[in-house]
Amino acid sequence: MEYKPKQFKLEDTTIWKFKERGNWATHKGDYRGNCPPQVPRNLILKYTKEGDIVLDTFCGSGTTLIETKLLNRKGVGIDVNVKALRISKERLNFKSNNLYEPKLIKADSTNLRGIVPNKCIDFIFAHPPYANIIKYSDNIKEDLSRLDVNDFLNQIKLFSMECFRILKKDKYCAVLIGDIRKNKNIIPLGFYIMNIFNQTGFTLKEIIIKEQHNCKKTDYWRQNKNRDFYLLAHEYIFVLKK
Template identity: 50%
Template sequence: MILRYSNENDLILDQFAGGGTTLVEAKLLNRNIIGVDINNIAIDRCKEKINFNHKTANGKVSIRKGDARNLYFIENESIDLICTHPPYANIIKYSENLKNDLSRLKIKDFLKEIKKVAYESYRVLKKDKFCAILMGDTRQKGHIIPMSFEVMRIFEDSGFKLKELIIKEQHNCKATGYWKTNSVKYNFLLIAHEYLLVFKK
């Protein structure tokens, strides 16, 4: 995504910086990047990950604690590419009781809050530039909840146009005993993919 949709010295945003992967790749590819996360543990992890020197890695990395729903510290139309991976509602909780952590919200509430993320993304991104969001689905009571498509519609309603819909296979999935047993017992397939939604402003 970074190579295809940005150039060297461009400014990238990852407002769910998490483990810092996007920050590292941007630095290696000579892009400047702003990494935002609401979780101090994630912030510390990101700082560790980008703390390296390489003669060809000249991207500047700025890490900031903040909320993806309110990027007040980023100017309108100042970002060249958004490349991010939000939580999938409360499928995996990334904190115990951190206020404003979207990974603690049930799906309905998560989708309501992701609208604010979409509007902020649209505000800060330059015209004709791209926003790439990695999203997955979940299952409740044996039925698929297509969160990725809900998020896709929310971003479209915010003004974005869908450029690409890429299916990312999960080759490293390890089904736990619980899921494997239940998939046989209740006759459902394990989810082994995510969607990479690429939007254009």
């Protein structure tokens, strides 16, 4: 197994594109809506040092946690769905020299009281569902992917307050999110979420545009003759400072 990316360079500008999804270590692109490992790798290397506590509040298939294990950080992954935690656990089953084995917790990231203490986290990576664009469960009440946009944003407000509570002062939280299209028009989920975090008290450090490749629906829409809109091909990474 290759434990390191063959080709990797730290990003230097606010436009990120990863045509090839990284497949080093146990990374795989088969979890719906997962992110390329180059994203958490870049953020972890820029905003944390070895031994820091890195929390992924929507850990899915464990992409961030694999990177924390490879990069000698203390990884913590939270997901509301045990299926995701099971996949993460499998993918974290490899040998490394890291002294810290990542921790996995089943919880609702909009309410982490009693689970994560105040001011103890060095870096948060958050890749929430994009409202109900991809459904991750049918009957988990706290699953944000079951909510329409308004209810989703109300929960994101609570989530941003939790991030503010648990993060150490002067530390960063990065949110990966894309806009969505409903009835052929754009709902700027990204900007709504950016504003919510600002209103909660975070300072906006960066807006990074991440090009989106390999989307499941792209081919369908590309061929659809009734399409009168551009295909969405970017997402945002908002880097926010407490």
